[in-house]
Amino acid sequence: MDARPLRIGNASGFYGDRFSAFREMLEGGPLDVLTGDYLAELTMLILGRDRMKNPAGGYAKTFLRQLEETLGIAVEKKVRIVANAGGLNPAGLANDLRALVAKLGLSVRVAHVEGDDLVARADELGFGESITANAYLGGWGIAACLDAGADIVVTGRVTDASLVVGPAASHFRWQRHDWDRLAGAMVAGHVLECGAQATGGNFAFFGEIDVRRPGFPLAEIFADGSSIITKHPGTGGAVTVDTVKAQLVYEIGGARYAGPDATARFDTIAIEAAGADRVRISGVRGEPPPPDVKVCLNRLGGFRNEATFVLVGLDIERKAALVRAQLDAALNPRPAEVIYTLARTDHADAPTEEQASATLRVTVKDADPKAVGKPFSSAAVELALASYPGFCLTGLPGDGAPFGVYTPAYVDARKVPHVAVLPDGARTDIAPVDEARRLEAVSAPVLPTPLTPGPTRRVPLGQVALARSGDKGGDANIGVWVRTEEAWRWLAHALTEEALRTLLPETRSLKIHRHVLPNLRALNFVVEGLLGEGVSSSTRFDPQGKALGEWLRARHVDVPEQLL
Incomplete structure (x- = not known):
């Protein structure tokens, strides 16, 4: 086991994040591993539609372009790269990466992790008709690829935190039952996964720090699973106890934070400042993961369209009621759903026209694209000279667009393949952990003594x-x-x-x-x-x-x- 801390950075929090972050992180200071998180529930739907148009697609194309510019730097600095940019097609991305490596004339070993894509088994597993069906895999496939000497590992849908858990488990030779260490790495991964949100981005007290261009975060992971969250010197933003807490409480549930590698007890996290732009996370307790893994299902929900009416000045409620009555009468046949949303953003005696304005947004949904297309758009536009005074639309509605519906599902981890495809093409099956624990709520903690009543x-x-x-x-x-x-x-x-x-x-x-x-x-x-x-x-x-x-x-x- 290597006892030195492992420096893991992040260069992407979503598909569309700052393109230059890979270069900034590779050039900004020392790193052992650079990760990129590209997948969200909505992203899986976007990639699913991409794959429907082009079976060779389905992965984050931005990642390839980022590496084309920076892979030479990573090789020179011996930084390994781990990203879930493979989306619905990690094998296809791995192949295209090998072509890029050959084009650049570099010596780089590429591996990938697959098995998460269950869409072909949707009926067997009771998911129903789905565009995408992807299980959340853990970090052990990543670890196996790194153990085999991979310089780049791309995955499909692994948990965001697994991008950190996998490299840490490989580096420190952790075992499958090292629950506390794994949980500590999960917490560090959760902090890193959304990029600049850990360094001051989207921070409530943003006036306290310079967040015009926050840097991306990195974690120094230690052998016991503790970590220090920091960033490269001279980069923008800040790493403070509060910027880290802001990410810790982001998109979580209860005190038990479950993943396929372990369950982290968020009620055991100890957090403290450890110097300028350095925050220590320690004391994290871990438990076995649940026996089931989460599956992200996306199905086509139908088609939607919308129009937004601008209502200015007096009688806002009456103007909105008039539009509603006119549209309700004109929509024939009526779409399955017609949703009116009036936003009273207007101010009395406003000094500008915009400040005197409210908006009425009308959204329509239907299984038939025709029902939300031209008939709706025409009905809205035809009111232009025959409705409320000051009639105005923010833009012309167009054709109906498809929308997806996300549903979480859960399946026995033993039914989900988890395969590490090593740099030499060998395939290694990653068995699910042999110990699991049903997820239960923790006992309600004792609340602090209330403040003495006062003014x-x-x-x-x-x-x-x-x-x-x-x-x-x-x-x-x-x-x-x-x-x-x-x-x-x-x-x-x-x-x-x-x-x-x-x-x-x-x-x-x-x-x-x-x-x-x-x-x-x-x-x-x-x-x-x-x-x-x-x-x-x-x-x-x-x-x-x-x-x-x-x-x-x-x-x-x-x-x-x-x-x-």
């Missing part, structure tokens, strides 16, 4: 609390945390599920789960169904729930004056 002031919650929110299919999560023990003694009792429903009225009819993480002074709320059937299908203004946390922080609450 309060009604201010935005965001004056004392930070937040970050995101999506998990049709559900949304909102992580909220505070910096001091006194603020935690207030927040833990003040921000209940019912309080959240009051502050965010859109959640009132939905099921909300509150998870308490005292070690992070954090609460995590999971709101079921807020995003409908997933990002591509959602008609919500913020379809991925990314700004829910900022909406919550903007709401006014009674805060003890001693915290202000």
Whole structure:
């Protein structure tokens, strides 16, 4: 076992992230491994449609172009590259990488991991008709490829954290039952997976640091699974306890964070500053993973179209009602779903026309593309001279576009192949772990002693609390945390599920789960169904729930004056 820390960097948090990040990370300082995360639930749908048009496609083409510019630097600096850019076609990407390597005249060993794509077995596994069906694999296939000498490993749908777990397990020769070490690497991987979100990107208190161009993060992983999160010297943004916490609470559920390699106990994470732009994560306890692995299913949900009417000045509600009545009468046949969303963004006595404006967004959905195409678009446009005063559209609606519906499924890990295709072409089957544990909620932690009642002031919650929110299919999560023990003694009792429903009225009819993480002074709320059937299908203004946390922080609450 190599006892030195392993420096793992990240150069992509999504398909479309900063193109130059690979070069920045390779040139910015020492690294052992550079990872790239390209896959999200929506990305799998995009790649699925790409594969339908071209069976040789289905992978993140950006990755190839990035390596064409930077692979020589990686070879020179002996940096190994691990990315899930293979998407639905890791073998195809590996072949194209070998062609690129030959073109560049380099000596590079390429391997890939496959087995996650279950779409051909959708009926057998009870998934129904799907465009994509991909199981979340773990890091042991990556580790096997690296053990065999691979310089580049590309995968399909592995968990985001596995891009870090695999290299760490290989480097330190961890065993399959090293739950605490694996869980520690999972936590570091979770911090790195979204790139600059760990270095100040999308950070609630962004005014405290220079986030005009945040650098990408890296983790120094140690043999015991602990890590230090940092970034290259001289890059923008910052790595602080709070920027790391912001990523820790992003898109999680309860205290047990499950993956195919282990289950990490987020209620055991210890986090502390370890110098300028250095944050230590330690103490993470791990448990065996669940017996089932998650599967990302995407199916064609139908077709959709929309038009947005601009309503200016007086009588906004009456103008919106007129449009609705006119469209309802004109849509014949009526699409299966017609959703009207009025956003009252208008201000009284506004100094600009835009500030006097509200919008009425009309979204239509149907299984038949014709039902949401020209008939709807024509009906909206034909109102131009025959509707409310000041009629205006933000743009002309076009033809209906297909949308996908995301559904999570779960399948016995023993039914999912996990294959490491080594640099020499040999295929190694990765067996599922022989110990598993059903995922259960942790016992409710003891809440801190409430603050002594005293005078309060009604201010935005965001004056004392930070937040970050995101999506998990049709559900949304909102992580909220505070910096001091006194603020935690207030927040833990003040921000209940019912309080959240009051502050965010859109959640009132939905099921909300509150998870308490005292070690992070954090609460995590999971709101079921807020995003409908997933990002591509959602008609919500913020379809991925990314700004829910900022909406919550903007709401006014009674805060003890001693915290202000």
